[in-house]
Amino acid sequence: MISVKAxxxxxxxxxxxxxxxxxxxxxxAAPQQAQAQKRSAMLVFAQEAPPPTLDPYFSSxxxxxxxxxxxxxQLVTRGESNQVIPELAESWKVSPDGLTYTFKIRxxxxxxxxxxxxxxxxxxxFERYRxxxxxxxxxxxVASMAAADPHTFVLTLAKPEPIxxxxxxxxxxxxxxxxxxxxxxxxxxIDLIGTGPLQFVEWVPDSHIRLKRFDGYKPDPxxxxxxxxxxxxxxxxxTVDFKLVKEPGARVAGxxxxxxxxxxxxxxxxxxxxxxxxxxxxxxxxxxxxxGAWVNHSRPPTNDLKVRxxxxxxxxxxxxxxxxxxxxxxxxxxxxxxxxxxxxxxGKEFYNAKDPKKAAALLKEAGYKGEELVIITxxxxxxxxxxxxxxxxxxxxxxxxxxxxxxxxxxAMKRRADKDAWNLWFxxxxxxxxxxxxxxxxxxxxxxxxxxxxxxxxxxLYADMVSGATFEARKASFARFQxxxxxxxxxxxxxxxxxxxxxxxNIKGFAPYRIPRLWNVWDEAAR
Numbered sequence: 001m002i003s004v005k006a007x008x009x010x011x012x013x014x015x016x017x018x019x020x021x022x023x024x025x026x027x028x029a030a031p032q033q034a035q036a037q038k039r040s041a042m043l044v045f046a047q048e049a050p051p052p053t054l055d056p057y058f059s060s061x062x063x064x065x066x067x068x069x070x071x072x073x074q075l076v077t078r079g080e081s082n083q084v085i086p087e088l089a090e091s092w093k094v095s096p097d098g099l100t101y102t103f104k105i106r107x108x109x110x111x112x113x114x115x116x117x118x119x120x121x122x123x124x125x126f127e128r129y130r131x132x133x134x135x136x137x138x139x140x141x142v143a144s145m146a147a148a149d150p151h152t153f154v155l156t157l158a159k160p161e162p163i164x165x166x167x168x169x170x171x172x173x174x175x176x177x178x179x180x181x182x183x184x185x186x187x188x189x190i191d192l193i194g195t196g197p198l199q200f201v202e203w204v205p206d207s208h209i210r211l212k213r214f215d216g217y218k219p220d221p222x223x224x225x226x227x228x229x230x231x232x233x234x235x236x237x238x239t240v241d242f243k244l245v246k247e248p249g250a251r252v253a254g255x256x257x258x259x260x261x262x263x264x265x266x267x268x269x270x271x272x273x274x275x276x277x278x279x280x281x282x283x284x285x286x287x288x289x290x291x292g293a294w295v296n297h298s299r300p301p302t303n304d305l306k307v308r309x310x311x312x313x314x315x316x317x318x319x320x321x322x323x324x325x326x327x328x329x330x331x332x333x334x335x336x337x338x339x340x341x342x343x344x345x346x347g348k349e350f351y352n353a354k355d356p357k358k359a360a361a362l363l364k365e366a367g368y369k370g371e372e373l374v375i376i377t378x379x380x381x382x383x384x385x386x387x388x389x390x391x392x393x394x395x396x397x398x399x400x401x402x403x404x405x406x407x408x409x410x411x412a413m414k415r416r417a418d419k420d421a422w423n424l425w426f427x428x429x430x431x432x433x434x435x436x437x438x439x440x441x442x443x444x445x446x447x448x449x450x451x452x453x454x455x456x457x458x459x460x461l462y463a464d465m466v467s468g469a470t471f472e473a474r475k476a477s478f479a480r481f482q483x484x485x486x487x488x489x490x491x492x493x494x495x496x497x498x499x500x501x502x503x504x505x506n507i508k509g510f511a512p513y514r515i516p517r518l519w520n521v522w523d524e525a526a527r
Contacts, residue, residue: 037522043237045518046245046254046263049380049409050206056176057133058187062430063409065171065515066264067209067242069229072176072194075103075122075153076169078435079228084169087220087230088117088177088195098160103153110216111179112199119147124180126155132187135173135442161466163438163474171229171515172431172439197233197519198240209242226511226520233519240518246380255280261507264516266500268326279505283512287337288499289428291321291329291387293492297453301373302423306366308489313359314398315391317352321495324387330496335433335440335482337496341471342437344479347486351493359398370401376416377426380409383497384426391424419452428497434514437478438466444490451490458484
């Protein structure tokens with residue numbers, strides 16, 4: 001961890017403001033191990049925020065993926081080392097010209113309603129995704145798709161795309177396979193029917209989302225234990241509750257009492273206190289997300305590049321991360337994590353420049369006349385909430401007039417869709433850096449464009465990258481992309497947030513991952 005304490009006086013000042021405003025190595029549970037265990041009644045997993053939707057095509061939120069990835073599956077997915085692996089696909093082949101992808105689909109796979117999966121369902125799902133999903137740009141190069149027979153799905157591209165399989169297997173906005181009957185449903189209006197090991201039971205707002213074991217699930221016979229989002233999946237609980245527990249103290253108390261079996265976020269201070277508790281196991285999950293904020297290029301005053309640059313210069317990322325992440329963080333400029341093949345530092349001259357005097361001068365030069373800058377944050381993720389308060393104070397210090405609007409996570413997500421409602425929207429970019437640069441780019445590429453206004457140069461860089469014939473060419477395009485993100489201030493990166501997770505000691509087989517996997521997990525106390 002790269003972490004140096006922020007200035008004591010400034011930190012105390014910010015903390016007073018906060019007080020005033022407070023309102024992986026593969027750990028494979030081998031099937032033969034798990035089969036020695038008995039099924040248990042219920043597993044309770046506590047997460048911080050409610051999902052805005054469980055329709056996987058319409059959310060890039062981790063709160064959605066935590067749950068949806070247990071209900072739905074993809075044609076191909078990512079393995080433990082981020083490689084492309086089959087999930088519902090038995091196999092695939094690519095034509096010599098790189099234009100035709102032929103997938104053989106596993107036989108005997110059933111949906112939760114009892115219907116057997118066929119290529120027609122895969123085709124209908126891909127058509128719905130291309131028509132309306134947030135990341136529909138993934139399928140922009142697809143010229144045609146066909147169900148050649150019940151177990152053969154064929155995609156034909158208009159031009160070769162060397163990273164096409166990487167795109168199909170990404171899980172930021174996954175291409176989940178639905179029954180064909182759902183293909184015409186509007187966003188958020190689908191029946192939650194997938195092929196995953198757990199099926200939907202109920203969603204009680206502000207309480208829990210309950211899933212149950214799908215007795216008709218057919219584990220992949222080729223795999224042994226966990227392998228990313230693929231592998232051999234066995235569920236050893238009759239029901240799994242995703243309990244919505246916003247307050248960190250309540251999550252910790254529930255873990256200690258045994259009411260909660262796994263929690264997705266353990267505050268660092270609580271981790272120190274629980275280190276000697278034999279009833280609790282603590283897990284480290286480094287590089288959980290890029291802590292930052294999207295910048296709206298449509299709404300004044302952030303429609304002015306000089307104003308956006310003034311914001312960049314005003315911010316002290318070390319202070320923001322030290323307080324908002326409770327010291328569990330790293331500082332580095334990359335939009336990919338160090339160690340990723342696409343890791344570059346282009347644009348680093350704009351990262352953590354922290355020059356308030358220059359920021360104030362640039363704000364004056366821009367002709368800023370005190371227009372209100374609106375920050376949207378949420379009360380569900382405390383690191384985002386705290387970061388917003390700190391950023392607001394740092395911006396006020398150089399002359400900005402700032403308002404902070406606080407919502408629950410689901411409402412904040414909906415609020416983001418109103419381009420006239422905000423200037424900065426606080427978030428954590430997790431799966432993009434985890435999956436790779438192609439997914440990371442979609443956030444600013446049309447039609448998603450989280451900065452609201454399309455950036456023609458960014459769109460071109462994306463097209464160059466996905467069509468690059470060599471790794472070197474694709475990496476060079478990504479370096480130019482990252483430089484443009486910083487140069488135009490599309491995203492304000494604060495730092496890399498680390499995370500601790502925890503489980504009761506009797507819960508075995510749990511392995512921290514980008515999204516929790518509650519298959520191949522069992523209760524050792526069940527006899």
